Amino acid sequence: MRSRGRRRGSAASFQLYTPDEERAVVRKFDRRLVVFLALLYMLSFLDRSNIGNARVAGMDDDLQGDRRDSRWYEWALTAFYITYIGFEWMALLWRIIPPHIYISVLVMSWGLTASLQAVAINYPMLVALRAVLGIGEAGFTGVPFYLSFFFKRHELAFRTAIFISAAPLATTFASSLAWLIMKVGQNGPIAPWRLLFLVEGFPSILIAAVAWTVIPDSPEKASYLTHRQRKVARLRLRHEQPSPNPKKSTNNSPNKLSLRATLSVLTSPVAWLTAAIFFLTNMAYSSLPVFLPTILTSMGHSPLLSQALSAPPYLVSFIILLTTAYASDASRSRSPYLIASALLSSVGYAFLALTGTSILQLPPGHTLRYLAVYPAAVGFFNVVVLTVSWSLNNQRGASRQGGGFALMQVVGQCGPLVGTRLYPDEEGPYYERGMAVCAVAMGVVAVLGLVLKVYLGGLNRGLDEDEGGDGEGDGLATRGAGEMEKFRYML
Template structure:
């Protein structure tokens, strides 16, 4: 293999390193656009052995790449012969937007190291925030088993309204996902976390239905701002890396449900020694952590790769450069309300392809919103005592946690979204179908409990894939904001159906709710197949007109 370094300046001759002849060669590509002042530019970068990535190129492509690097400046070089100023070695050249992929100044090892840091210090922290969010959203189910309805004299319909009230405001404020591209994310996210933590804690002081209803509405507004987190992650990770990171983020939801079950078990187990009601302790203990992590989030979360304070200057450069192949010319690098491009924001609204993922998310959310809330009640009506029900609600979520991570990893590795979506939708459907037929098939309590495991693993994984799929297939940050807004606005109507599927009088088998969820998951599988077919058709059309156009991920 022959290695051909490309000089930083046009007037520096090109040299070759002898090697055996091969059909491929690798190119050193210099960076002319660094944000690290101390690194310098031009010839200084050539002396840094870590400043290069060996990239294979086929013979026949060399001329095209040489034109990309130097073609734009040939006219400039012609004038330099008659006395024009020649650029100095340390002077940076203006970067062309059509050669952005030629300016990757990093080694594969550097990229791996940066990506690992982002996973550990960013994704895991964001996952913790989502865990706190999901905990505060769904703990009303555990609080109900711990005596909420009895203490406040709530009827079944009033309790269902507490669930719906959250989703009413949650849906109405989904448009706030666009704020991730308008305001500095570290300020926006930290503020949201603080306010929902405060509201979650205030639930422990509720004395009547009306007070608790208002708090649930406000909690929905605060948490609606958080659903655009996959947009934020797309600022740091490429399209083929996003499923695993979104999976790590979404996996916090079943982990939160599992933790909530164990915490509710501990509070009810030792609650007799406490001077206040168990459900009040539960609300407060699960809301208080948000107040603490909000302060940390303000200082810890970067707005974009170049501002991550826990990366070195070199790592910030690599983190920025590796995302340039993902960035279009319209991608914002500043967060400001005056830079809104309405044509870009509105374009997903006019694209029919934006609505199929939203319909899939709607069907997923019928199950996703109902099972975590009603799991303790379902287990209690299966015959388990309330204390045991709280503990038994945890293992299915632990399985879902592992399933999400494995699914996301395989989805990125094999560059597919359709296959895992269809598989997990059918898996969840099979679990719901068995639960719906439990009375007819004379299933015992433990057999019915076993059927809950594929249900949780299935719909949690589907939610992960459909969110990633939506973000993947939007080109710019503004389009991602609108696309996720459509996904969430339509998708979050699902909980209005889901929260009414398991009234106490339908126990202990809850056939109606199980049948509805089974049908919804079957619809998810069908919609995923149809969406894949439409994307492939559109990709063929685009490739016929342009070989370098934006290609949808299927």
């Protein structure tokens, strides 16, 4: 029955537009929108995480002098995440403020703040600037939600991966750039760490103006599409969510949010399980990029070599992340890839935790310790992408998608509050406690992924038996004029 329904849907779509027309629209969005958003996220992640490189480049010496206290560095990291968490609700503003305005303001704000870190004269000033930086970047976390305005459910993981893969790419770039800046700035008039903040923050200020003209508010408003392609872009998503009535629209958003539907996710086990997975994953995702240069230095490598060695794990993560997301979209499945990635990361962290114990007892600079960073990083980057996509896939309608995404971000971004305190200086060079915590966290992620898969499978069986509801308040999903299709959770 369902296969015949899909064939009828495909035939109906072909009468409105051809597969070639649809592919042309998707390719344009990939090249012009997704790649540009990935560039913005690369700058965002660069401005957020380069503090780890700045620390190795002498930031602590200039801001603290001889009275070193590692807790100041931890507070600089924590201050960012306090505001980052407190302003995660801004993800909902993608449906309220025209995106081209919203993105431009966000990019300008974090670029300016990141550059101003170069003039910090003490740690309290740096902590304050990091807090302001967190506000600007919090609003930008809603980009996957924004991408759901343009792509179908089974297309989201790969596009989200292209976007989020800018994070490991940025870390690769940051490490290489930090190494170059340290070499150039060693004998210059500006301290290398100050030069690092300036060089990496200023491009965001410039590209904010470009975002104003490049970012479309909706598929129908993309300037780089022809009139026909804009129509195809709208029609191809008519089965995904209710279409707005442009005559009644009071803003440039694709449709309005319902407060009641948005808040309904607070009673959704699906939303809470996804948020818990994101929380645990973020403990690793937030900590390794900012501490890896320090960890590598504690292994016995020079500061310059530590910067260089920080890059390869993230370059490998970038390649595997895109491959995993593509396979997930192609199979229209999330849980097998998420569970496998979480276990991979857990094994990497567990190995690192055991190397400082009597069980393995390897020298701090042993090659195997460095190689274990690769599966740890690959695993948690994969899980982040798959979790974000899974969250959007399994909330029907713009309001529930927005509410579920905001809940996932608010709960999930509390993970860095733990993650940024896992590697105090006095626990080097092995950092057994931090590595063990991340190993356990990623192991629990695998278990929760399995639980969520089983729960969603039960909901889908209920939908097959009962055509009247889905157990989560979604009911039937509107396909078109008088045409209905049952909503199904993606496993």
